[in-house]
Structures are given as structure tokens and as C-alpha cells.
Amino acid sequence: MPGTIHSFRCLSAGESFYLCFAPEWVPAFWEGSRALHPDRPVFTPDPALARQLLAADGRDRLHTKGLLYLLCAEFRNQTSWQPAPKRQLEPVCRLMEQVQAGFDQPLTLEGLARTMGYEPHYLSRLVRQRLGVTFTEYLNRYRVALSCQMLRERDWPITRIAGQCGYGSLRNFNKAFKAITGLTPRQYRQQAAAGKTTPLPPQKNGLGAPSFPGKTLY
Numbered sequence: 001m002p003g004t005i006h007s008f009r010c011l012s013a014g015e016s017f018y019l020c021f022a023p024e025w026v027p028a029f030w031e032g033s034r035a036l037h038p039d040r041p042v043f044t045p046d047p048a049l050a051r052q053l054l055a056a057d058g059r060d061r062l063h064t065k066g067l068l069y070l071l072c073a074e075f076r077n078q079t080s081w082q083p084a085p086k087r088q089l090e091p092v093c094r095l096m097e098q099v100q101a102g103f104d105q106p107l108t109l110e111g112l113a114r115t116m117g118y119e120p121h122y123l124s125r126l127v128r129q130r131l132g133v134t135f136t137e138y139l140n141r142y143r144v145a146l147s148c149q150m151l152r153e154r155d156w157p158i159t160r161i162a163g164q165c166g167y168g169s170l171r172n173f174n175k176a177f178k179a180i181t182g183l184t185p186r187q188y189r190q191q192a193a194a195g196k197t198t199p200l201p202p203q204k205n206g207l208g209a210p211s212f213p214g215k216t217l218y
Helices: 027-033 047-055 061-078 091-102 109-116 120-131 135-153 158-164 170-181 185-193
Strands: 036-038 081-083
Touching (some): 091 109, 091 120, 091 135, 120 135, 135 158, 135 185, 170 185
Antiparallel strands (some): 036 081
8 A cells, every 4th residue: 555665475476466546537436445454455356357457557547547547446355444444654655645645735854753753863763774765765765756747648737737846946946856857847748648657766775756645736
């Protein structure tokens, strides 16, 4: 589930694939399952469906969403679900949830630490240990990844996209965007229209573009 640090170990030889996608691709499934916990988080999809998903490039959004819903239905039917335990999330997961919920607002590590009841220095060290980046790097990467999605799918002015993603200054948005993607937002939009864009490069710990379960901006 989003906001959770995952790991997986295979004890015997076999074939598997890892598929990561934002909850916005399957909102009905996400809303219906976010308060539940699967007893068995690994399942066996129909091989033909798996091949179709591996071949999909995401450009035909309706087709890709249909495949993902079929995949989620198989997952739902192959396991049993229980109410998620009301446990105290580790600090970094709680911080990630705070970012997902408020990425369009001014956010600082100090402010989030105060809200969560932690010392900023302690929380900063945990973020570096668990995510491999500073809080500012994580926040910028989260916002820029969302802005990439909006640049591909919306014809909004770049200034509006910058504001929707939490940047009060177009200059700061352009600077953060180019530092992460190597392109300006305008260049990225032009390349996206020509089908030449690629996913964001992975972070040090393998994290790619984040998912966005917090807000709907459509």
C-alpha cells in the first residue's frame, strides 16, 4: 500500500514481476481497500493479463486503467481482507502521509516535526536513513513527479501547475524541476507531446516517481 516501505524475498526459483502505480489509476479499488489489510499480499495473476500489462506503455489511459482494475480484482479475489490494525506508524511513514496530504501547501521539516511531536534533527536523520535523501529532496521529488503527470495530462498554464504542486514561485519550480528531470517544464511538456519523456530517475534507495493518494486535482 502507498506510504509503506516494502521488501520481498523469493525462497525458490521462479518468475515474478513488480508493478508500481498510483492509486489514482484505480480510485474505486483504492477507496474500498485503504482501510483493509490483505492476509496474503502476494498473488498469482492470469499470465495473459500480466503480459498485457507488461506491454502497456500507459499512453492509452483507459485501456491501462481497465487492465489494472482486472489485476486488482484478481488480487481481491485471491486473498482475504481484514480491517487494518490501528497501529502507530513509524515516523517516516507518518511524514510521507503528511506530504501526500499537504504537498500543495508550504511544508517544512520543522513544522511537520512539531506537528508529529518529534525533534527536527531526529526526524531529519530518520528520513536520510530510510529514504536515502533529505526531506527537501524528497518533497521536491514528490512535487515534481506530480507536476510531470499534470504536464502530460493537462493543458493548464505552467504557473497554475506550479501553484497546484506547492510552489509559490515559478522560479523555484523551474529550478527544482530542471534539477530533477534535466529539463524545464516547457521542454518536458513538449517532449511528452512527442512521446519522448521517460520516468524520473530512481532515488538512491530505488524509489522512483511517488504515488499520489492524497489529493485529486482534476
